[in-house]
Amino acid sequence: MNSPVLEAVGLTKHFRVRGKSARHRAVVHAVDDVSLSLYAGEVTALVGESGSGKSTVARLLAQLMAPTSGSIRLRGEETLVKRGKPFRDYVSSVQLMLQDPFGSFNPVHTVGHHLRGVLNIHRRGQGKVAEEAAIDELLREVSLTPSTQYTGRYPHELSGGQRQRISIARALAAGPDVLLADEPVSMLDVSIRLGVLNLLAKLAAERELALLYITHDIASARYFATNTVVMYAGRLIEGGPSETVTQQPAHPYTQLLIASAPDPGRPVAPVPPASSAGLGTPPSLIDPPAGCRFHPRCPLAMDRCKTDVPPKFTLTGGHWAACWLHEKSENAASVAPAEQPRGSQSC
Secondary structure (H helix, E strand, O other), rough: OOOEEEEEEEEEEEOOOOOOOOOOOOOEEEEEEEEEEEEEOEEEEEEEOOOOOOHHHHHOOOOOOOOOOEEEEOOEEEEOOOOHHHHHHHHHHEEOOOOOOOOOOOOOOOOHHHHHHHHHOOOOOHHHHHHHHHHHHHHHOOOOOOOOOOOOOOOOHOHHOOOOOOOOHHHHOOOOEEEEOOOOOOOOHHHHHHHHHHHHHHHHHHHOOOEEEEOOHHHHHHHOOOEEEEEEEEEEEEEEEEEHHHOOOOOHHHHHHHHHHHOOOOOOOOOOOOOOOOOOOOOOOOOOOOOOOOOOOOOOOHHHOOOOOOEEEEEEOOOOOOOHHHOOOOOEEEOHOOOOOOOOOOO
């Protein structure tokens, strides 16, 4: 079995709320006890609604912020960096792609300037000829040819899809082993999203990249990712092979998430009354619910869900769910982190 390239182990991040006194300072429980493994050449999708903590996980893995607790392991070694050469060495292996490609570029610099800047940081000592050859190769990899048509242009002169491809090229310029893609297609036209996803899948396979794909669109996760992990209110609640998670969802939240995705082939269900369970808004992360955080919205909630945090219960084929409904399942068994099967990250 291959070892993961990048791991999060019990990762937790709490943010202090401003304006509170030191004695009564509240915290936002943005991420709680998240464990996640990324493997070379595989795409792992992290799925959840807005505010669930997905982007915070990406920023923690990129070490743009320090965790409250837990650890990050790169190639099996625990790694915590803040600035300077250790941080530069880390980001040469772990690159983050942001959701808004336009906002991630300096508008007064050309595409060529942005790519040369990364090469000068992570591939020092190249001559000008080698540098121009590297830029040409990067743009060819992201299907922007001829390169001379793009290197002299400014971000505002490119389409959204072209800007995102330049973002990918800039990330690849560092020569990373891990790519953290935070909602990489959510700001693109629907007509060009598939092309960008196909490009990322191709690069993951050809470059043996461990790719984390963060999205709220569980349908694209099924199409694009090897494994899918579902996040709700700061915790991971289900995970496993993408086909299994999306076609046989075990957690009520995942079931509702899939039901909310547009599907032309699905008959229109009657709208339930406003008082029905399963509706409502996500909980406050300043004062999250006890037990399972989904229980105030869950149509299948039991008394135990309101008091006890469910562990991970294994189902079949690497599929797992943190839900008390599966406690007595014939194949369910709580698995210690050291015994996790590949692709079955725990919470």
